[in-house]
Amino acid sequence: MRWGTRRLGEHGARAGSEPARPCGESVAPFRLTLDQDRMMKRKVAGTGVRGTAPRPREHMSGGDLSASTPQASDPKESDLPVRFTWLVQSPLRSGLVRFLHSTSSKAFGIEALTQRFSRLQQDVENCLRELVVFGVASRTPGTPSRYKAARPSDAETCRLLDRFLAQQQTVSTEERSPAVQRFREMIGRDEKMLVVFEWIRTAAKSDISVLMLGPTGSGKEVVARMIHELSRRGSGRFQAVNCAALPDTLFESEMFGHEKGAFTGAHGRKPGRIELANNGTLFLDEIGDLSAMAQAKLLRVLEDRQVERLGGHESVDVNFRLISATNRPLDQFVQDGRFREDLFYRVNAFSIRLPTLRERASDIPLLAHRLLVRYCDANGLAADSKTIDQGALDLLRAYHWPGNIRELESTIARAALSAPGDVIRADDVQFLHPAEPVEKPPDPLLSLREAERVHVQRVLEEVAWNKKQAAKILEISRGTLYRKIGEYGLQPRQSEPKLTPAEQSSTG
Structure with missing residues (x-):
C-alpha cells in the first residue's frame, strides 16, 4: 500500500500521510447564520466565557478571524463573550492560549509548539494566526516566526482572558493516557507520525474495526492501546492476544474459554479472552498468522457477537471493539488463499500504516536522545548523565533499522551500558544485524x-x-x-x- 493515501471502498477506509482532515473538521471557515447567532447570544448573555458555542474547527483556510468567528448583526462589545467562547472552545486554541500565557516571557517557534501539542504544523499555524488576530498572542519579528503571549488592547477582552486563565484547566483524555505519552516519545520532526496521531484520534471516535499495518517494532501495540484509551471503551478491559504464539489446540480454550470438565485439567470455568474483552477492546497481534480453522471461528464470532465456551452449551453475548495488527501483506494472502477474504473485510474496515524508522531517518537523533534520557531515569541516573556524540549519531542515522523503534531502544540501552564514560561514542554502538551491503554502482556504458x-x-x-x-x-x-x-x-x-x-x- 502506498504510504500517504486513503481509499474508500470495499476494503474500508485507508489512513495515510495526507492530512485529509481526519478529525471531521472542515476546511471551510466556520460561520453562523443570523438566527444561530441570536440564539447563541441568548445562551451566553451575561455568562462570560461559561456560555456554550458550536464546536470549533481547527483546520481553517486562513487567518482572518473576522471571517471565521461568529458574527452578530449589530457588532457591539456584547458580542465579545460569544466570540471569545468560540475562540477557546477549540482544544488546540485553548491549549495554546494557556501555554503561551503560562510562559509569557518566552517566544516559541512553530516546530516547538507542534511537538508540544502533537499536532500538524498547518493546524498550529492557523490557530496561532487566529490568536494573533484576536490579540491574545503576538508574533515576534524575524525569521523563522516565533510567537508569545500578548495582552489584548481593550479591557473587555482582557477581562475575558483573565477569567479564562483563572479557570481550572480540565485534564484531557489524551493527557491521562499512558499510551499517548509513550507514543509522543516516538514522534520526531517528521510529520508522518503526527498524521498517524490524527488518524488515531479519528479511529477512537467510533467502534469501527481497525487494522494496523507496519513492520516489527514500529509500535503497533502502543497505537492499539491509544485507540482503546481515547475511545468510549477506555474504562473497559484491553485484551491483547499474540496470534503467532497461539496453536490450534489452544485457540478455542484461550479465545472462547471453557467449562469445568471440558478437558483433562479443566478444574473450573474460565472465561476466554473475547469474553474478558466485553465492553472493552480485543487486540489481535499478528493476525496474519492465524490458521484457516482459527480464521473461520473468529469470523463466526465477529458476525454473531456470541461465543460458546469449550464444553458448554449456551452462547454468551459479547460486545467488544476489535483492533488487529500485522506485518504481513494480508491483501496478498487473500489472493493466495492463505487468508479468508470475508474475514479480511471484517478486520480491515479502517487501516492505519505505521512508517518504518528508515522512512523518517531525520528523527533518529532526537529519538536517540529521548531514549537515552528514559534509560537514565529507569536506572536512577540524572537525565544529563549520559550524552551521545555526533559520530555515534551519524552511525545511528546510517543504519537500516530492521527492528525499528524497538531495536533503537535496545541499541541505545546497550551503548549506554557499555560506554566507559559519560559520552557514547561510535565505538560503543553495536548493532544486532550486520550493516546492509552497499550496492556497487553499475559500470558506465561504453561505446x-x-x-x-x-x-x-x-x-x-x-x-x-x-x-x-x-x-x-x-x-x-x-x-x-x-x-x-x-x-x-x-x-x-x-x-x-x-x-x-x-x-x-x-x-x-
Whole structure:
C-alpha cells in the first residue's frame, strides 16, 4: 500500500500521510447564520466565557478571524463573550492560549509548539494566526516566526482572558493516557507520525474495526492501546492476544474459554479472552498468522457477537471493539488463499500504516536522545548523565533499522551500558544485524570501440601478452590482433612479466 493515501471502498477506509482532515473538521471557515447567532447570544448573555458555542474547527483556510468567528448583526462589545467562547472552545486554541500565557516571557517557534501539542504544523499555524488576530498572542519579528503571549488592547477582552486563565484547566483524555505519552516519545520532526496521531484520534471516535499495518517494532501495540484509551471503551478491559504464539489446540480454550470438565485439567470455568474483552477492546497481534480453522471461528464470532465456551452449551453475548495488527501483506494472502477474504473485510474496515524508522531517518537523533534520557531515569541516573556524540549519531542515522523503534531502544540501552564514560561514542554502538551491503554502482556504458579496446587489453594481460593465445581466445587472426594493438595503442603494463626468447618466438 502506498504510504500517504486513503481509499474508500470495499476494503474500508485507508489512513495515510495526507492530512485529509481526519478529525471531521472542515476546511471551510466556520460561520453562523443570523438566527444561530441570536440564539447563541441568548445562551451566553451575561455568562462570560461559561456560555456554550458550536464546536470549533481547527483546520481553517486562513487567518482572518473576522471571517471565521461568529458574527452578530449589530457588532457591539456584547458580542465579545460569544466570540471569545468560540475562540477557546477549540482544544488546540485553548491549549495554546494557556501555554503561551503560562510562559509569557518566552517566544516559541512553530516546530516547538507542534511537538508540544502533537499536532500538524498547518493546524498550529492557523490557530496561532487566529490568536494573533484576536490579540491574545503576538508574533515576534524575524525569521523563522516565533510567537508569545500578548495582552489584548481593550479591557473587555482582557477581562475575558483573565477569567479564562483563572479557570481550572480540565485534564484531557489524551493527557491521562499512558499510551499517548509513550507514543509522543516516538514522534520526531517528521510529520508522518503526527498524521498517524490524527488518524488515531479519528479511529477512537467510533467502534469501527481497525487494522494496523507496519513492520516489527514500529509500535503497533502502543497505537492499539491509544485507540482503546481515547475511545468510549477506555474504562473497559484491553485484551491483547499474540496470534503467532497461539496453536490450534489452544485457540478455542484461550479465545472462547471453557467449562469445568471440558478437558483433562479443566478444574473450573474460565472465561476466554473475547469474553474478558466485553465492553472493552480485543487486540489481535499478528493476525496474519492465524490458521484457516482459527480464521473461520473468529469470523463466526465477529458476525454473531456470541461465543460458546469449550464444553458448554449456551452462547454468551459479547460486545467488544476489535483492533488487529500485522506485518504481513494480508491483501496478498487473500489472493493466495492463505487468508479468508470475508474475514479480511471484517478486520480491515479502517487501516492505519505505521512508517518504518528508515522512512523518517531525520528523527533518529532526537529519538536517540529521548531514549537515552528514559534509560537514565529507569536506572536512577540524572537525565544529563549520559550524552551521545555526533559520530555515534551519524552511525545511528546510517543504519537500516530492521527492528525499528524497538531495536533503537535496545541499541541505545546497550551503548549506554557499555560506554566507559559519560559520552557514547561510535565505538560503543553495536548493532544486532550486520550493516546492509552497499550496492556497487553499475559500470558506465561504453561505446563499441571502447568496449573492444578494453576487452582486447584484458585478454592480452590474462595470457601475459602471448599473442598466439590471445588471438585464439578472441577468435581472430594474429594479423588482425597486431592491427588492433597498433590501432588502440595497447602496451604491456610495467608489472607484466617479460617473456623469454623462446616465448617471444612462439608469439610469432
